[in-house]
Amino acid sequence: MPKVKVRLYTILREAAGTREVEVEASTVSEALTRLLERFGSHLKGKLLDEETGRLRPFYNILVNGRRISYPREAQLALKQGDILDIFPPVGGG
Amino acid sequence: MRYYGYVGKYARINLTNGTVCIKPTPKSLARAFIGGSGFAARILWDEVGPEVDPLSPENRLVIATGPVTGTAWPTAGRYMMAAKSPLTGIWGESHAGGHLGPEIKYAGFDFLVIEGRSPEPVYLYLNDGRIEILPAGDFWGLMVHEAVDELKRETDLNAHVACIGPAGEKLVRFAAVISDYHRAHGRTGMGAVWGSKRLKALVVRGHGSVEVARFEQFMEIMQEAHQRGVEHPQAQALAEYGTPLLVAYKQSIGELPTKNHWTGVFDGAENLMAETLKERYWVRTRACFACRTRCKKVYKSTQEPYVVTSEGPEYEAIYSFGSNLGNDNFPSILYANYLCNQYGLDAISTGCTIAFLTECVEKGIVSREEVDGLDLKWGNHEAFIELIHKIAKREGIGNLLAEGVKRAAEKIGRGAEYYALHVKGMEVSGQDGRTHRSIGLSHAVASRGADHLRGLVTVDQLGYEEIAAERWGRDKLPEICNPYSEKWKALAVKTTEDVYALRDTLIVCWYTVSWPPIYWVEDFARVLPAVTGEDAFGKVDELLRIGERIVNLERCFNVREGITRKDDRLPERFTKEPMPQGPGKGQTVNLDIMLDEYYDLRGWDKKTGIPKRETLEKLQLQKQAEELARMGKLPT
Numbered sequence: 001m002p003k004v005k006v007r008l009y010t011i012l013r014e015a016a017g018t019r020e021v022e023v024e025a026s027t028v029s030e031a032l033t034r035l036l037e038r039f040g041s042h043l044k045g046k047l048l049d050e051e052t053g054r055l056r057p058f059y060n061i062l063v064n065g066r067r068i069s070y071p072r073e074a075q076l077a078l079k080q081g082d083i084l085d086i087f088p089p090v091g092g093g
Numbered sequence: 094m095r096y097y098g099y100v101g102k103y104a105r106i107n108l109t110n111g112t113v114c115i116k117p118t119p120k121s122l123a124r125a126f127i128g129g130s131g132f133a134a135r136i137l138w139d140e141v142g143p144e145v146d147p148l149s150p151e152n153r154l155v156i157a158t159g160p161v162t163g164t165a166w167p168t169a170g171r172y173m174m175a176a177k178s179p180l181t182g183i184w185g186e187s188h189a190g191g192h193l194g195p196e197i198k199y200a201g202f203d204f205l206v207i208e209g210r211s212p213e214p215v216y217l218y219l220n221d222g223r224i225e226i227l228p229a230g231d232f233w234g235l236m237v238h239e240a241v242d243e244l245k246r247e248t249d250l251n252a253h254v255a256c257i258g259p260a261g262e263k264l265v266r267f268a269a270v271i272s273d274y275h276r277a278h279g280r281t282g283m284g285a286v287w288g289s290k291r292l293k294a295l296v297v298r299g300h301g302s303v304e305v306a307r308f309e310q311f312m313e314i315m316q317e318a319h320q321r322g323v324e325h326p327q328a329q330a331l332a333e334y335g336t337p338l339l340v341a342y343k344q345s346i347g348e349l350p351t352k353n354h355w356t357g358v359f360d361g362a363e364n365l366m367a368e369t370l371k372e373r374y375w376v377r378t379r380a381c382f383a384c385r386t387r388c389k390k391v392y393k394s395t396q397e398p399y400v401v402t403s404e405g406p407e408y409e410a411i412y413s414f415g416s417n418l419g420n421d422n423f424p425s426i427l428y429a430n431y432l433c434n435q436y437g438l439d440a441i442s443t444g445c446t447i448a449f450l451t452e453c454v455e456k457g458i459v460s461r462e463e464v465d466g467l468d469l470k471w472g473n474h475e476a477f478i479e480l481i482h483k484i485a486k487r488e489g490i491g492n493l494l495a496e497g498v499k500r501a502a503e504k505i506g507r508g509a510e511y512y513a514l515h516v517k518g519m520e521v522s523g524q525d526g527r528t529h530r531s532i533g534l535s536h537a538v539a540s541r542g543a544d545h546l547r548g549l550v551t552v553d554q555l556g557y558e559e560i561a562a563e564r565w566g567r568d569k570l571p572e573i574c575n576p577y578s579e580k581w582k583a584l585a586v587k588t589t590e591d592v593y594a595l596r597d598t599l600i601v602c603w604y605t606v607s608w609p610p611i612y613w614v615e616d617f618a619r620v621l622p623a624v625t626g627e628d629a630f631g632k633v634d635e636l637l638r639i640g641e642r643i644v645n646l647e648r649c650f651n652v653r654e655g656i657t658r659k660d661d662r663l664p665e666r667f668t669k670e671p672m673p674q675g676p677g678k679g680q681t682v683n684l685d686i687m688l689d690e691y692y693d694l695r696g697w698d699k700k701t702g703i704p705k706r707e708t709l710e711k712l713q714l715q716k717q718a719e720e721l722a723r724m725g726k727l728p729t
Contacts, residue, residue, distance in 0.1 A: 007345075009368065010341075010368060011333070056326065057326055058326050058327055058555075060342075062676075064676055065676025067555075069556070085345045088326070089327040090342045090555070091327045091604060
C-alpha cells in the first residue's frame, strides 16, 4: 500500500491539530477514509456535508498540485510519495 | 424625474482658478453607464484626449460612487477614481473600500470631476452639500496617517479622509491615494495625479441619506443577500483568515509568483500562509461599510526593527514583498505594507520594481554601485525596506524606480527590459498565466495593464465545475477549468470582464463577486431596479450590454492613445520561459490563440485589436466610432 502525505489547511488544520499526516492509501477515496478514521467526527463535520456525505461545497483536493474533480476522480490511483492537499474554500486577491 | 439611488448632484472643481460648479447628475448618463467606472469612462473619453499629459493640469480626475453606494446592500462602501494614468499613459482607475464612498453621497454628491492645478497645496472639504477648497500647505509633506489626523482635527473628527503621502507629492508614477488610513487606491498612479494637481486630500462629512425607489423590495432582497453572504463557505473563510488564504493554495498549484515571477513555488511559503499569520500575528478583524464578511485583518509584529501594528497586508502585498522578493520574513512584509500606506505607494508596483532591480543585480546587469551600495539580493528585506524609502522620496536609485519598471528598464538598457515584468507599463499582479491560463489573457487585454481585477477568471484556478457549467455551458467542461489549456478562456475572460465592469458601476466589492458564486449579474438585476426605479436595469441582457459598453469605451480611450494588438502582450517570461518548477513545470502561455478568440468574441478587428464600427454602433458608441474613424484608427 503506498504511503502518501496529506496536507490540511485552515479550518481542517485547526480541526486535526496538525498540518500534515502520512496515510497508507491506494486511491484518493481511501486516503480520505484513513484521514477520517484518524481524526474522527470533528474533522468529518468540517470536511463532508452532513446530509449528502459528499465533500463540502467549494472544497478542493489536489494531487501533487493538480486539482482533481471529486467524487468523479475518487478512485484515482495514488503512488508512493504522492502529496494530497485538501483545501477548504479560499478567496481574495 | 430623477432616478432614486443617486443623490442627484455632481461637482466640477477647477483647482487652477478655485471654482466649484455644482450640477444635476444627468439621467442619461446614469441610464447609459449606471455609475462609477461607467461615469468615468464617459467623462475621460469626452475630456481627456491623446494630447493631455497625465501629470498636466488638463488631465481630469473623476471620483465617483454608484447608485448602490451608501445603501445597506452588501459591500456598498466602495468608491473609485479615474484619470489618464501617469504610469501607463492610458486608462487609469482604482477603487477602494472603507467608509468614504458612502460619505460622499451623504454629503450630497454622486461624483466629482477635478481639473486644473492649484498654485498652492490644497484639500477639498465636502460638507453637507458644500465644497470648499482649503489650503493644505501645513499638511504637505506629512505622512498619510499624520496628515489624516491633522485634517480631521481641522475639520470634523468624524470626517472620512482620502489622502496622498510624500510619494504622490513627489509624483512617483505608482503613487496611491489612501482612504480611511488603510484602504488604497493603489494601481495606476492616481496619487501622482493628485500630487500634480497639488491636491493633498479629500475630506468628507455628510448627514444626508440615499433614497431607494422600492423600499420594501429592497429590504427583502438586501437581507437575503446579506444572509447568503454570511452563510457562504467562501465568505466564512475570508472572515476567518482574510485574503492571505490564497498563499497556500497558490503555492500548491505552483502560482505563487517568486523571485520576480521566475517561478511559482516559494520555499518559504509556510511562513506567509494565512494559518501562520493568524496564529502568530493576528490581533483583530475589521470590516468595510455594509460588509459582514470582515476580511480585513490587523496584524502585530514585535520583531525589531519591524515593530508595528497595522491593517493588511492583503495577498497581493504578501506576494509582492514576500515570495516575489524571495522573502519569508512576515514582519518585514507587514512593515513594507505599512510604509506603502504611509508614503502613499501602490504595494504591488513597489514590490515589483524592487524585484525587477534585484533580478537585474543578480544577472549582473546592474552593479552594486548603481544601487547606492545596497546589498540587493533575494530575501534581504533590510535592503528592500531601504528602497521603499528611496522610491517614495525619489532619492538615489529610488528616483529611477519611481518611474516604474518599464521606464526604469528602458533607461538601464543592457537587456534589463526582459526582467521588467509589466503589461502596457503596469507591473504584473500576483498571478501567472503559465499555471492559470485565463489570467494570461486577462493581464494582456485589461484596460489598465497587467491587472487582476478586470477579468480574473477563477474556474481554471480553483475548479468549481458546476459554476463553470452554469455560466458557460456544460459542453465547455472540462477544458474551461483546465489551468493549462487555452481552450474557452477567451469566452470566460470576456464574460467576466463585462460582469466586473458592471460590478464597478454599482459599486460593490469584488471579493464577493469574483470568487464564485455569492453575487453575480442576476443579483445586480434584482437590486438595481429596487434602488433606482429603472426597470431596464432589471434585465440581465441590458446590464451585460452596459458592461460591454464600458469595456469598449475604455478600449476606445486606449486606442485613441495608440494601443493596438501589438500592446496586448505578456512579458516573454510567461510566453517563452517554461515554468521551471512545481506542478506546472514546463508550461508557457500561448497568448495569440486566446487573443484571436477574444477579439472575435468582442467584435474587435483581429489584426489590430481595435473595435469594429458595427461593434461600437451596437453599443451606442457611434461618437467614439466617428472620432476613431477621423483619426484613421477604425478598422476598414
